[in-house]
Amino acid sequence: MDTNQNEKEIKEQTVSADGESGIEKTDGKKKIEFPEFLTVTSSPHIKSPDTTRSIMLDVIIGLIPALIWGVYIFGMRALTITLISVASCVLFEFLTQKLLHRPVTILDFSAAVTGILLAMNLSVAVPLWIPIAGAFFAIVVVKQIFGGIGKNVVNPALAARVFLFAWPGEMTRFVNPKTAIDPVSIGIDADIVAQATPLASLKHGELPNVSIFDMLIGNNAGCIGEVSALLLAAGGVYLLVRKVITWHIPVAFIGTVAVLTFVFPQGGANSLDFMLYEIFAGGLMIGAFFMATDYVTSPVTAKGKLIFGVGCGLITVFIRFFGGYYEGVSFSILIMNLLVWYIDKFTRPVKFGGKSNVKKQAEK
Amino acid sequence: MNSYIKQLRDGVVTNNPTVVQFLGMCPTLAVTTSVKNAIGMGFAVIAVLTCSNLFISLVRKFIPKEVRIASYIVIISGFVTAVELLIKAFLPALDESLGLFIPLIVVNCIILARAEAFASKNKPLPSIMDGISMGLGFTISLTVIASVRELLGAGTLFDYPVFGEWFSPAIIFILPSGAFLTLGFVVAAVQKIRNSSAERKRIEELKKRMNEE
Numbered sequence: 330m331d332t333n334q335n336e337k338e339i340k341e342q343t344v345s346a347d348g349e350s351g352i353e354k355t356d357g358k359k360k361i362e363f364p365e366f367l368t369v370t371s372s373p374h375i376k377s378p379d380t381t382r383s384i385m386l387d388v389i390i391g392l393i394p395a396l397i398w399g400v401y402i403f404g405m406r407a408l409t410i411t412l413i414s415v416a417s418c419v420l421f422e423f424l425t426q427k428l429l430h431r432p433v434t435i436l437d438f439s440a441a442v443t444g445i446l447l448a449m450n451l452s453v454a455v456p457l458w459i460p461i462a463g464a465f466f467a468i469v470v471v472k473q474i475f476g477g478i479g480k481n482v483v484n485p486a487l488a489a490r491v492f493l494f495a496w497p498g499e500m501t502r503f504v505n506p507k508t509a510i511d512p513v514s515i516g517i518d519a520d521i522v523a524q525a526t527p528l529a530s531l532k533h534g535e536l537p538n539v540s541i542f543d544m545l546i547g548n549n550a551g552c553i554g555e556v557s558a559l560l561l562a563a564g565g566v567y568l569l570v571r572k573v574i575t576w577h578i579p580v581a582f583i584g585t586v587a588v589l590t591f592v593f594p595q596g597g598a599n600s601l602d603f604m605l606y607e608i609f610a611g612g613l614m615i616g617a618f619f620m621a622t623d624y625v626t627s628p629v630t631a632k633g634k635l636i637f638g639v640g641c642g643l644i645t646v647f648i649r650f651f652g653g654y655y656e657g658v659s660f661s662i663l664i665m666n667l668l669v670w671y672i673d674k675f676t677r678p679v680k681f682g683g684k685s686n687v688k689k690q691a692e693k
Numbered sequence: 694m695n696s697y698i699k700q701l702r703d704g705v706v707t708n709n710p711t712v713v714q715f716l717g718m719c720p721t722l723a724v725t726t727s728v729k730n731a732i733g734m735g736f737a738v739i740a741v742l743t744c745s746n747l748f749i750s751l752v753r754k755f756i757p758k759e760v761r762i763a764s765y766i767v768i769i770s771g772f773v774t775a776v777e778l779l780i781k782a783f784l785p786a787l788d789e790s791l792g793l794f795i796p797l798i799v800v801n802c803i804i805l806a807r808a809e810a811f812a813s814k815n816k817p818l819p820s821i822m823d824g825i826s827m828g829l830g831f832t833i834s835l836t837v838i839a840s841v842r843e844l845l846g847a848g849t850l851f852d853y854p855v856f857g858e859w860f861s862p863a864i865i866f867i868l869p870s871g872a873f874l875t876l877g878f879v880v881a882a883v884q885k886i887r888n889s890s891a892e893r894k895r896i897e898e899l900k901k902r903m904n905e906e
Contacts, residue, residue, distance in 0.1 A: 462863075474881075495865030 381478065385438035387573045391564035392445055392619060398560050399553040403453040403504070405512035407553045410451060414460035415444030421468040431477060439478050443467050446486035449554020449615060450659070451493075454502045454523070456516045463489040483666040484626050487659045503550040524550040527610040528655040534596030536606060544609035551611065558609040565618030574622040577634035578641075582617040583608060585642025595650065613645065616658040626666040633669075633676040640665045697822050704826025711834035712876075712883045716802040721835060722872040724794050728851055731839035733787040735832025737776050737795060742804050743824035744772045746812040750820035753813045765808045770799045803831055834879070841875050842866045 400407045422440035426433045435441075447463050467489035472481045494500050502523040504510070510517055527537035527549055539549045547557025555561070568574045587604055594603035607613075612620075621627060621641055628637050641661045648657025684692075710716045717738075724730045748768050749756075756764045777795045780788050788795065798804065807827055812820040843849055846866030848856045865871045 456861075492865065495863035495871075496861060497864070499861070 381434075381437040381439060384573055385442050387568060387571050388442050388619065389438065389445065391568045391573075392442075392449065392554070394560040394564055395547075395554050395557050395615070396445065396449060398547055398557045399449065399453075402506040402547060402556065403553055404508070404510060406510045407448075407453050409457065409512050410453065410455065410460055410553065411445060411448040413457060414448035414451075414464055415441050417461045417464035418444030418447070418468050421464055422473070425469050425473040426477070429473065431473075434478060437478065440468060440472075443472070443486045446554075446615075446619060447489050450486060450490045450552050450612065452500070452503045452551075453508075453553055454504050454510065454517050455499050457513075458515065459493060459496065459499060463493050466492045479625050481625055483663050484620050484623050487620055487663055487666075490659050491663060503552075505550050506548055506556075526550045526655065527606060528649070531595070531603075531606060531610060532649065532655045536596075536598050536602060537610070541602070541605050541609065544606060555612045555615050558614045561614035561618060565614070568618065568622075574618070575631070575634065577631055578621050578627060578638040579617040581635045581638025582621055582641045582645075583613060585639045586613060586646055589642070589646040593650075607646075607649070611649075611656045612658040616645075616662055617641070620658075621662050621665070626669060628669050628672045628676065630673070630676045630678060633672045636672050636676065637665050637669065640668065696819070700819065700822050701826040701829070704823070704828075704830040705833060706830075707887070709830040709834055709883070710803045710806075710827050711831055712880045713887075714803075714806075716806055717831060718802075719797065720794050720801065721838065722869065722876065724791060725835055725839035725842055725872060725875075726846070726867050727790075727843045727849075728836060728839045729787070730790050731835035732832065733780075733784070733791060734794065735828070735835050737780065737791075738798060738801065738803065738831055739825065739828030740776050741769065741772045741798055742807060742828045743821055745769045745804055746807060746820040746824035747817055748772075749808045749812040750815060750817045756813075761813065762805070762809070765805060765813075766799065769804055769808070773799045803827060838872070838875050838879055841879070842871055846871055 396411065400411075418440045419435050423433055423435050425431075426435075444460075444464060447467055448460055451460060451463070467485035470492075471483060471485040471488045472478065475481050503526050505524045527539060527544060530537040537544070537549070543549055545557075545559050547560065549556055565574070565579060569576060587608055590607040591600050591604040594600045617638075621638065628634050641658075644661035644664055645657040648654060648660055652660075654660070704710070708714060711718075711721050720734055720738075724734045745765070745768055749765060752764075752768075773796065776798070777788075780791075780795060807823060811823045815823070840850060844855060845863050846868075848854055848860045848862040863871075866875065
């Protein structure tokens, strides 16, 4: 009797809640808004102090040292590019979410992280409209059209970088450290001489003319945020300590590249030298620690992450050795991003007391 | 007359062969690098499709069911050869830029699909109309895709520069990957329009029913 009454009350409450605030008539359009206690979410219902915002803040903190180094070594233009990139990413996120009537989530900083990563993957000598075009592609095309944060298929910043190779001349012009470039002019002077990056030298079968120590601290030509292997690794360790990322992907990724380049040095170079140059050159560090570990576009299980990392490493080395481009990190991560669904499917953990897929197959 | 208008609307909008039925993807992705190519390809397909639809409709009662596909292909390839020779003779520049894709019209899915789905079951006049409207739908989709690609990838339309000196073309749109990107966006836009019109209809029906109650 008692329980019956309770149930009835609850039912009445629900109905009244529905009737009062459920359906509102605004401008003749029907708008259905359910009160919060009626919102049903799927499991798991574990609460954790981590929010998207706190994780993104940790990622930004991890990226800051390498970014400051980039500004120090390439001049104020690097800062201009970063600011334009971050501002346009946030703006595009805001505008698309308004346009698509989605909740505006610019304060979770995920767009800002995309902006920072995009800028760190550009050369300091790009025209200033390049980061805006990249931000448009990253946020509007790759992220929002596919459904917003958590639903993008590939890493937005990387996809934007690859899209920006639509302008190959602008994207592949790298300059040496401490080259003076006007920080606010839209294009750059034609008399600024493009420099070969260490990866270009490695591709041509010779060791770069910078020392390994310079490569480690980041005193060489390259993208704004990729030059300092040491500071990027430090930022990666910070993320590891904060438990934002796990060790599997970076270790598998860098480890695979290290083993392959040590065993198969190109152009008759010393194995160890060649390996160290390959590891410190290009976007390997930023890719392995900050881009490949993106939650949305990496596998869930530890085993899956190892497979993902090894795959990234293999493709990177293949492109660097045999491909048309000097650098393969972006492409390798994007290709593996697309395979995450399969990796997750085949590394699905076995339920307690259940049978593994292999055993099931064997029984059939 | 009304049924012809409906056919035209069907071919161009509601059942557009390229962006709704996804037929003839190969020429759609390959020749849309410039508007000129797209229009040339489109008209070649209109010609072949109309003629083959008419012819197949005329002989539909004589063709044994078991060998119908082979017979259609023979008829289609006859018309394609004629069109190919005509283009070679009168539009050598177009022939140069379309190249292999003209003979490949033989295996264009749109033509075989319309032969199988429409011309083999209908009278000659509706079949001609079907050929024209489906061909027109194909041409319009190709032209839209090609204008986006040419505009962004080369900064030109019909080979005339549209933008000033400041524009730096994004060559990705001329490359194959740009074809997929543009096709995706055009399809998304068309689906959005189709869905919203279907949604409007549904809401109107709901309103009507509510009023009745």
